[in-house]
Amino acid sequence: MRRVLVLFAHPVLERSRVNRRLLDAIRDLDGVTIHDLYEEYPTLDIDVKREQELLSSHDVIVFQHPFYWYSVPAILKEWQDLVLEHGWAYGHGGTHLRGKITLNAITTGGPETAYKKGGYNRFTIRELLAPWDQTAFLCGMRFVAPFAVHAALKVVRDEDLADCRADYRTLIQALRDDRVDLERAAAAENLASELATILSPREVA
Numbered sequence: 338m339r340r341v342l343v344l345f346a347h348p349v350l351e352r353s354r355v356n357r358r359l360l361d362a363i364r365d366l367d368g369v370t371i372h373d374l375y376e377e378y379p380t381l382d383i384d385v386k387r388e389q390e391l392l393s394s395h396d397v398i399v400f401q402h403p404f405y406w407y408s409v410p411a412i413l414k415e416w417q418d419l420v421l422e423h424g425w426a427y428g429h430g431g432t433h434l435r436g437k438i439t440l441n442a443i444t445t446g447g448p449e450t451a452y453k454k455g456g457y458n459r460f461t462i463r464e465l466l467a468p469w470d471q472t473a474f475l476c477g478m479r480f481v482a483p484f485a486v487h488a489a490l491k492v493v494r495d496e497d498l499a500d501c502r503a504d505y506r507t508l509i510q511a512l513r514d515d516r517v518d519l520e521r522a523a524a525a526e527n528l529a530s531e532l533a534t535i536l537s538p539r540e541v542a
């Protein structure tokens with residue numbers, strides 16, 4: 338069984354419609370650690386050693402966050418800048434993240450149709466996540482496609498998100514249980530809409 342670390346970043350969780358519900362869908366899973374960065378570090382005073390220990394003791398690293406200005410909430414950028422040290426995460430002796438699997442689980446206000454060439458956001462989510470892809474590559478990690486939930490502002494009730502919640506739970510369980518085709522997951526655009534194609538048959542059933 339792989340150990341899964343969910344690094345969660347939402348500055349106002351009590352106002353969240355989607356991230357809060359997605360998180361609730363995986364809270365009780367064995368082998369899954371949820372680490373709420375804004376709750377742990379409200380003044381952004383990140384404990385680098387502790388974060389590195391958490392990374393070392395997990396095999397799958399999920400960054401769950403709303404998409405803010407085509408990127409991540411501020412604490413995640415701060416986390417990257419401090420925690421991914423030269424000689425630890427990359428560079429000479431920087432081998433601690435090698436072989437770990439990583440992905441972004443994101444929510445967007447914009448609809449799926451906006452995130453393509455010709456759409457009003459002009460780029461796909463994967464293109465906009467290129468810095469995360471390349472950071473993972475530099476650190477020797479396996480970057481797979483994001484789990485992206487679009488049109489987040491349309492979600493009002495739990496029922497609006499029932500399928501997404503179930504799919505997110507299935508994905509996290511499958512990553513934990515080594516039941517994801519990683520090559521297909523790396524080549525996909527959005528695991529939320531392509532889940533069935535990356536799971537082994539038992540997981541789909």
Ligand SMILES: Cc1cc2nc3c(=O)[nH]c(=O)nc-3n(C[C@H](O)[C@H](O)[C@H](O)COP(=O)(O)O)c2cc1C
Pocket residue numbers: 347352353354355356357403404405406407408444445446447448489490
């Ligand atoms: C500061 C800020 C920046 C945002 N930037 C984007 C953006 O670049 N693209 C987008 O689709 N939505 C953007 N949004 C909308 C959020 O992604 C959306 O509100 C969020 O994913 C909803 O998730 P939640 O219900 O968990 O808060 C932004 C929202 C805020 C507050």
